[in-house]
Amino acid sequence: MTQTMRWFGPADPVQLAEIRQSGATGIVTALHDVPNGAVWSRDAIAARKAMIVAAGLDWTVVESLPVHEGIKTGGADCAALIDAYRESLRNLAAHGITVVTYNFMPLLDWTRTDLDWRLADDARALRFEWAAVAVYDLHILKRPNADRDYAPDVRKRAAARFATMSPDQRHALERTIIAGLPGSEGSFSSAALAAAIASYADIDADRLRAHHVAFLRAVCPVADELGIRLVVHPDDPPFAIFGLPRVVSTEADLAALFAHVPNRSNGLCFCAGSLGVRADNDLPGIVERLGDRIGFLHLRSVQREGYRTFHEAAHLEGDAGMAAIVAAVHDLSLREKRSIPMRPDHGHRILDDMIRAGNPGYPLLGRMRGLAELRGLERGIAHARGAVPHNIEG
Template sequence: MMQMEQTMRWFGPRDAVPLAYIRQAGCSGVVTALHHIPPGEVWPIADIMLRRDLVSAAGLSWTVVESLPVSEDIKKQSGDYLRHIANYKESLRNLAACGIKIITYNFMPVLDWVRTDIDYPMADGSRALYFERAAFAAFDLFQLRRPDAEKDYEPALIEAARVRFTTMAPEAQQALYHNTLLGLPGTGEQFTAAEVLAALSTYADINADTLRRHLFDFLSEIVPVAESVGLRMAIHPDDPPYPVLGLPRIVSTEEDLQQLLAAVPSVANGLCFCTGSLGARPDNDLQGMIRRLGPHIHFLHLRNTKRDGNGNFYEAPHLAGDTDMYTIVSEIVLLMQQRRESIPMRPDHGHQMLDDLDKNTYPGYSAIGRLKGLAELRGLETGVVRHLFTLLLIILT
């Protein structure tokens, strides 16, 4: 039976987790990107081949890019966006020529992802990533001081944010500021409040409908190129999957995904199905979404979250959150048999634990926590496959 292709994300030669560790974890490949090239610029074949050869020398494969970033100019259709689209097409052609098969990207304005606590203490002493609405509102209202931010929050949440912020110790306030303004994964950068406010001001006239139209325009340009060279595009959902900082979010629900797929019908127009991001919304039916969107799922991020009734969530152990991972993996295994192809997967994020507690790694990407998640998912998938194979034998006999 077909099984998932097991990978981990690798941020390149400066990653604290070396390729040898990823191979020892049981992965057959990595997903990586050329983080040193600014969004909007071309990825040259020489740079792609250098990265591919580095991965190959470690006994691993590289067929999934995560991510080929979409510039803010493209998202806003401003400035250099036409040149950036042309460059994106050239990068796609170069990546295909080097053996890449899947391109992951997202269309989140300004901030790629948001957490308020990157050291959330778990009962076993490990540390997780956490998003707390009151803390985020406190950052927005009292640290970033975004103009008219209070219009985006109900009075009860504003008061909760005020209490939350005024009772924080100074070091906790500083940590909140730092955590919320983390830069893009792999860059090692830290945004400043001034940079974020300036970026937000450029989106003042862009609502959800406008941003969605810009996404569809972008797809109409790049999907035909991807299809012509045998690539599959896989958009990552919003994280978290609802508006932040007054910015629209348009890849958060099944309806969003269905509209995106219908806008530019093509085998090359597909999804990175992230159970963590989509699972942070209780109204997303993940099992049903796999069944209905299955032909368009090109890449998998498997992680779990634990929500509460106030919109807060933390990243739970891979098998122990609100998402029934047994059901999810069962649906994926059935999907792969129907499609007769393996789907690449990575155990998205992991708790910081054991020896990694004292190491400086990008939040969510320490080695041991992801190894634990991968081991759990591999074991779960093996059990599902064996169970289905046994059922098939019973039916045939």
Template sequence: MTETMRWFGPNDPVSLRDIRQAGATGIVTALHQIANGDVWPREAIAARKARIEAAGLVWSVVESLPVHEGIKTRAADWDGLTERYRQSLINLAACDIRTVTYNFMPVIDWTRTDLAWPMPDGALALRFELEAAAVYDLHILQRGGAAQDYTPALRDRAARRFHAMTQEERDRLERTIIAGLPGSEETFTTAQFRDALAQYDDVDAEALRANHVAFLEAVCPVADDLGIQLVVHPDDPPFALFGLPRVVSTEADVAALFARVPNRSNGLCFCAGSFGARGDNDLPGMIDRLGDRIGFLHLRSVQREPDGAFHEAAHLAGNADMVALVAAIHRLQIREGRSIPMRPDHGHQMLDDLSKVTLPGYSLLGRMRGLAELRGLERGIAHMAALQ
């Protein structure tokens, strides 16, 4: 695998020098300063690339080139938005950047309910808890029709929990969910979040899938010509949330998308943590079956808990069988004669980073630990395969 790390640009507390010393050779980044729906100028892309190369690294993958909500809802300005997306792809290709990550999650990107959940060793992890999401949805946001999305038992637990919370705890939960996590495309106030959800009142899962297909049919021919692979990041968490459909959550979802849009540029960012939050996703098997479409890897492991909760485990722990998963990736790379960009994802906040200002999930030391573990695992698997 080609070892990379995500970097959020010049304001990231983790520097390019830090990433290089961690052993990565590639950078995964985006022009976060540019508003969703606007064209990424060639000059800005070239300047970011030059800065990365001056640090002795390579801009390997774009993560992410955002898909505007107007594309996801098929709004009136859909044609203009897709044309600007195509132009951004043209500008990226002109700078020789050929792997572009995106997602098709409505309104909110990846979502957690706790950004500092204590682990037994004293490190802090990200956690999603469906009960906490229900507290926010039912009692803070007070979304119309929310009650039907939760079981009576969960509604009762959420009510008791809400009434036991302080106002500070309620505010923290709301900020965690809607204020925007690293790499998220939007941040919201409560009123703005309600308005954004309302845009999807008439967009169910079937309509969202159709809009996703329409988007790919509009941009993939250009991507094909440019030699760009668009890799879709799966839903995180991989199930409907706050009444919003999510349609890139399972192997069947992804396989159907490839069948509908067979262009070679229609690819997958395989996120082991996102897919792994569902027990019905067979991670090594998905590598074997979908491998020719995989252009980027996020390797992390979650520990599933009862009642729809999960937390970020250490990279070699949790529910993902990382040994089997990396072995499947090794077979894929040998079979296709390529090295796939990989980044360790969502490391624990640990050691000296506990006393520093860090981006949730993207502190240096937890990701560096994960990268080292994954590097050793891959080399061990490669060595054993060579002996057979």
């Protein structure tokens, strides 16, 4: 695996020099200052790459080139937005970008209900709790007909919990959930989210799948010509939330997507954490069966706590079964003679992370620990099997 770390650009509190010292050789980033739907210019891409290369690192993986909501809803501006997306792909290819990550989740890139959940060892993790989602959805967002999405006992517990929450606690839950909205830094409110959800009122899972397929059929021929793998990130979490459909949650979803759009450029960002929230997803099996589609790896683990509730576990712990996943990736690398870009996804806040500013889920030391553990796991598997995967680092 090619070891990388995500970097959020010049405003990221984690510095490129620190990432280089972690042992990573590559950076995964995006032009986060460019509005969704706008073209990424060649000059802006060149400037970002020059900054990364000057730090002794490389940039070949974009995460993410966002798909505008107008494409997901099939709005009147869909064709123009797809033209802009294709132009961004051309500009990225001109500067050596070979993997472009995206997702097709309506509105929310990810959702958590606690960004600072205390673990037994006092480290801090991200957590998703279904009951807390119900509190927000039913009593703060007040989405019409939201009660249909929750079992009676969940609704009852949500009402009791909301009644005991202080105004500060209610506000904190609101801001935590809205943190997963693109551009949420002070620009989104529950009222804005409610209005955005309403724009999906006529879009069910089947229609969203059709829009996803239409998008790929429009952009994959260009990606094929450019030699870019366009890799979809699975839904996070992998089930419907706030009445919004999710269509990239299971192996069956992925297999259908590849069957509908067989272009070589139509690929997968294998996120062990997102897929691993569902116990019915066979993670090593997905690597084995869909490995030729995998262009990027997010290696993280979650600990399932019960119905639709989980927290981010340490990278080699939790429910993912990381040893079996990395063993499957090792076999894939040997079989296809390629090194797949990998990053340690998310991470606990530990040690000096507690006093450093950072983006939720992306502390320096917690991710560095995860990278070291994953590096050691890969090397141990290679040693035990007596074969070195293609381009294994170190």
